[in-house]
Amino acid sequence: MNDKDKKAGIAGSPAFRIASLAILTALTAVFTYMVRIPIARTGGYLNLGDVIIYFTAFTFGPVSALVAGGLGTAITDLISGYSQWAPISLVAHGLQGLVAGLIASIAWRGKPSTFNPFWVVAAVAGTIVMAGGYLVAQILMLGAGAALFELPWNLLQNLIGVVGAIPLTIAVRQAYPPVTKLRW
Amino acid sequence: MIAQVYGKRGASAVHRYDPRAKTLLLLAFLVLFFLPIAVGHLAAYLAVVVLLSGAFLGLSNTLRPIRMILPILILVMLLTPPFYREGSALLAVRGLTVLSVSGLLLALRLIIRFTGITMVFYLFIGTTDPDELILSFRWFRLPYTVSLILSLALGYIPTIRTLYDQVRDAHRLRLAAKGEGVGEAGVHRRGRGLFKRLRESIPVMTSVLILSVRRIPTLAMALECRGVGRKNARSSYHTLKTRAALLRDGAIALAAVAVLVISVVLFP
Numbered sequence: 001m002n003d004k005d006k007k008a009g010i011a012g013s014p015a016f017r018i019a020s021l022a023i024l025t026a027l028t029a030v031f032t033y034m035v036r037i038p039i040a041r042t043g044g045y046l047n048l049g050d051v052i053i054y055f056t057a058f059t060f061g062p063v064s065a066l067v068a069g070g071l072g073t074a075i076t077d078l079i080s081g082y083s084q085w086a087p088i089s090l091v092a093h094g095l096q097g098l099v100a101g102l103i104a105s106i107a108w109r110g111k112p113s114t115f116n117p118f119w120v121v122a123a124v125a126g127t128i129v130m131a132g133g134y135l136v137a138q139i140l141m142l143g144a145g146a147a148l149f150e151l152p153w154n155l156l157q158n159l160i161g162v163v164g165a166i167p168l169t170i171a172v173r174q175a176y177p178p179v180t181k182l183r184w
Numbered sequence: 185m186i187a188q189v190y191g192k193r194g195a196s197a198v199h200r201y202d203p204r205a206k207t208l209l210l211l212a213f214l215v216l217f218f219l220p221i222a223v224g225h226l227a228a229y230l231a232v233v234v235l236l237s238g239a240f241l242g243l244s245n246t247l248r249p250i251r252m253i254l255p256i257l258i259l260v261m262l263l264t265p266p267f268y269r270e271g272s273a274l275l276a277v278r279g280l281t282v283l284s285v286s287g288l289l290l291a292l293r294l295i296i297r298f299t300g301i302t303m304v305f306y307l308f309i310g311t312t313d314p315d316e317l318i319l320s321f322r323w324f325r326l327p328y329t330v331s332l333i334l335s336l337a338l339g340y341i342p343t344i345r346t347l348y349d350q351v352r353d354a355h356r357l358r359l360a361a362k363g364e365g366v367g368e369a370g371v372h373r374r375g376r377g378l379f380k381r382l383r384e385s386i387p388v389m390t391s392v393l394i395l396s397v398r399r400i401p402t403l404a405m406a407l408e409c410r411g412v413g414r415k416n417a418r419s420s421y422h423t424l425k426t427r428a429a430l431l432r433d434g435a436i437a438l439a440a441v442a443v444l445v446i447s448v449v450l451f452p
Contacts, residue, residue, distance in 0.1 A: 013408065013413060014329070015412045016404040018329060018332055018333055018336070018404075018407060018412060018413075019401075019407055022332075022336030023340060023344075023396055023400050023403065025334075026336075026341045026344050026396075027393065027396055029337065029341050030341055030344045030348060034345055035348060035385075035389075048382075048385070048389070055393065067333065071333065071334065072337070075334075075338065078309055079341075081249060083305035083308070083309040084298070084302045086305070141294070141298050141301065142294055143260055143263070143267065143290065143294045144267050145260070145263025146256065146260045146263050146294075148263075160382060163382060164382050164385075164386065164389070168389055171386060171387075171390040172390055172393050172394060172397075175394060176397065176398070179394075182397065
């Protein structure tokens with residue numbers, strides 16, 4: 001570690017940054033691909049990837065959310081057979097994490113384990129970016145009709161992400177306070 | 185688990201084809217499916233891709249991605265024509281155009297485009313080794329740090345999946361001791377609403393997140409021991425093919441791109 005890294009603590013070293021981004025990316029991929037909540041009667045599923053993206057944005061900051069959100073969802077698309085969506089997921093979910101992380105880190109210096117009102121604003125902005133990104137891509141690939149049909153599902157997916165991420169962030173910070181020291 | 189997720193190794197000519205040349209062909213076909221050329225010609229290009237896939241991956245493997253996107257294709261067929269009703273009408277109810285020629289053609293174009301994009305991505309990903317894919321990204325000047333993050337994340341996905349299963353089973357056992365049940369997805373069965381089920385999955389997610397995040401310092405130390413973060417150049421256990429193979433496969437890819445360009449110019 002050089003002097004700059006020592007001042008920044010463990011979270012300042014390049015190895016730590018690579019390790020945290022890799023684990024958070026893997027977490028995003030697992031919760032997007034493998035952990036799903038079935039929707040009653042329709043036979044469909046909602047994944048919990050957005051929960052992890054918002055958790056990463058609120059806890060680890062915008063850069064971690066950009067990388068973990070983009071790469072994690074792109075990897076999921078690649079391994080689940082929907083590789084045509086991978087470039088779009090990379091950009092849309094990456095920007096979703098970046099925007100949410102930037103807004104969540106503005107002007108809040110309260111207790112780390114309490115609710116941050118900026119999280120809601122951050123999540124709304126993240127939702128607009130993500131759903132907007134997918135809408136544009138789907139209009140280009142599938143046309144306006146199918147794209148508008150998909151929009152409510154993308155919004156519901158994000159709503160699940162917000163509703164899940166806020167209590168999850170508080171629970172993790174209360175159960176494991178050192179997590180707030182891992183932000184960089 | 186690793187074999188199930190990433191097991192795409194094979195011995196066909198497409199599997200052995202250089203991933204850098206394959207990337208060039210992927211980009212060429214992606215551009216092609218977005219070009220404003222005649223629908224019939226687009227369908228011919230799609231037929232070439234499907235035939236290639238059938239020849240190298242087999243019929244069942246070729247039909248697999250098409251089966252996966254079939255609901256989306258049906259949606260496009262049903263929802264696109266009502267948005268584009270200009271031109272001569274094919275079907276009209278009380279003077280109101282329901283289906284027009286231009287709407288039908290646009291729906292067909294979108295279906296061919298999406299199927300084509302899906303097939304070329306499926307061929308590319310399905311026939312490229314993940315290690316070679318990451319090495320080819322590095323060859324295209326992707327920073328070493330990003331490729332390392334990708335490699336590590338791919339390696340950790342099965343580990344975190346196993347961790348999730350263990351935590352979910354542990355929570356299930358605790359609830360079983362209290363006389364309560366948990367569904368297959370690790371979500372409480374008694375919860376009927378979507379948000380109630382989400383709330384009931386929070387304890388499992390919290391445990392998995394804490395256990396995963398606690399691995400970060402250990403992984404960081406392991407990486408520092410291996411010299412990650414220093415300025416020296418990194419070596420790799422896996423290597424891409426030789427320069428001669430790249431030149432051969434690259435020449436084939438360039439020839440294929442030239443044929444595509446000529447065909448688009450001749451048959452717009």
